[in-house]
Amino acid sequence: MTPPPPPPTVTTAEGGARPQVAPKKFDVEGIERVYVWDIVVRATHWFTMIAIFILAFTGIYIGDPFLIPAGAAEDQFVMATTKVVHFYTAIAFTLLVVTRIVWMFVGSYYARWHQFVPIGKRRRGDIWKMIKFYALLSKDPPLNVGHNPLAGMTYLLVYSLYVLMILTGLAMYSVSASGYMESLDFLVPVFGGLQTARWIHHVAMWFILGFFAHHIWSAMLVSRLEGMGLIDSMFSGYKFLPRRWRTRLQLSWRDRDKPYPEDE
Numbered sequence: 001m002t003p004p005p006p007p008p009t010v011t012t013a014e015g016g017a018r019p020q021v022a023p024k025k026f027d028v029e030g031i032e033r034v035y036v037w038d039i040v041v042r043a044t045h046w047f048t049m050i051a052i053f054i055l056a057f058t059g060i061y062i063g064d065p066f067l068i069p070a071g072a073a074e075d076q077f078v079m080a081t082t083k084v085v086h087f088y089t090a091i092a093f094t095l096l097v098v099t100r101i102v103w104m105f106v107g108s109y110y111a112r113w114h115q116f117v118p119i120g121k122r123r124r125g126d127i128w129k130m131i132k133f134y135a136l137l138s139k140d141p142p143l144n145v146g147h148n149p150l151a152g153m154t155y156l157l158v159y160s161l162y163v164l165m166i167l168t169g170l171a172m173y174s175v176s177a178s179g180y181m182e183s184l185d186f187l188v189p190v191f192g193g194l195q196t197a198r199w200i201h202h203v204a205m206w207f208i209l210g211f212f213a214h215h216i217w218s219a220m221l222v223s224r225l226e227g228m229g230l231i232d233s234m235f236s237g238y239k240f241l242p243r244r245w246r247t248r249l250q251l252s253w254r255d256r257d258k259p260y261p262e263d264e
């Protein structure tokens with residue numbers, strides 16, 4: 001009887017692609033399941049995403065009412081209903097953004113502001129490594145426990161756009177508001193008048209939607225290449241990280257509020 005063929009010596013990821021970065025580099029000691037994103041990071045991420053879709057859809061209608069039903073306006077209320085949905089969602093959006101910004105100062109280690117501002121030498125170095133990876137000058141993205149520093153800086157820009165949306169939105173709202181919201185009309189001259197505020201509000205929306213297109217693409221690409229469960233982690237909170245990072249430091253993964261050398 002002929003013996004079975006020997007197992008292949010080189011393993012590649014399914015589909016014939018090359019091996020993923022983390023298992024390829026660290027397969028000697030294996031991979032561990034680590035809780036990285038706390039519930040506030042995850043909940044604000046997904047609820048903000050839903051709010052953005054509703055705000056963008058209703059906002060595009062407010063700016064350009066593409067559906068005008070026949071008949072008297074008071075029987076339809078399409079624009080009025082759309083505006084009410086926009087405004088209530090805007091309240092939810094504002095609360096989510098404020099919660100996440102406060103969480104950047106009081107949340108768990110990987111929720112904090114240093115994930116967005118690259119203060120450490122290693123994180124600054126990783127920005128260039130990430131740019132080289134996107135420019136096709138390097139094959140592997142640098143590995144991080146939290147956000148990679150280039151992504152972190154981009155998120156800072158995204159949060160600035162969120163704040164801009166809130167402020168320009170409040171400026172526009174103040175002129176038709178009654179009660180204490182009227183006092184926010186000081187924001188109108190800050191943005192150079194109502195029409196400019198409206199223009200900024202509109203253009204910033206396209207920047208956010210443009211970011212979304214890139215974000216999906218890069219999340220899928222990096223998640224696939226790293227092999228650390230990046231996209232899954234935004235749902236479950238857990239990433240699959242090289243055990244060596246922990247054993248080298250003699251740390252328990254429960255010490256997640258302490259920096260690992262990869263994040264210094």
Ligand code: HEM
Pocket residue numbers: 052055056058059060062063064083086087090091093094165166167168169170172173198201202205208
């Ligand atoms: C990502 C979030 C948001 C998106 C994508 C968005 C999108 C839009 C768009 C496209 C318009 C129409 C602009 C035009 O005339 O071309 C609009 C109008 C408006 N938005 Fe937003 N918006 C967002 C958040 C907010 C927030 C947070 C507020 C309030 C704090 C707000 C308040 C308003 C107001 C008051 C108007 C003008 C409505 C009117 O003409 O009566 N928006 N929004």
Ligand code: HEM
Pocket residue numbers: 041045048049052053100111146147148151152155158159208212215216219220230231232234
């Ligand atoms: C309008 C849509 C979206 C916006 C504006 C958005 C924005 C953001 C922001 C601001 C962060 C940083 C999270 C934080 O620490 O607060 C983030 C992280 C992340 N998002 Fe989204 N997101 C959107 C949709 C999605 C979708 C659809 C996916 C899934 C494919 C996704 C996957 C992720 C992942 C995996 C991370 C962590 C990435 C990393 O560590 O760099 N996002 N996103």
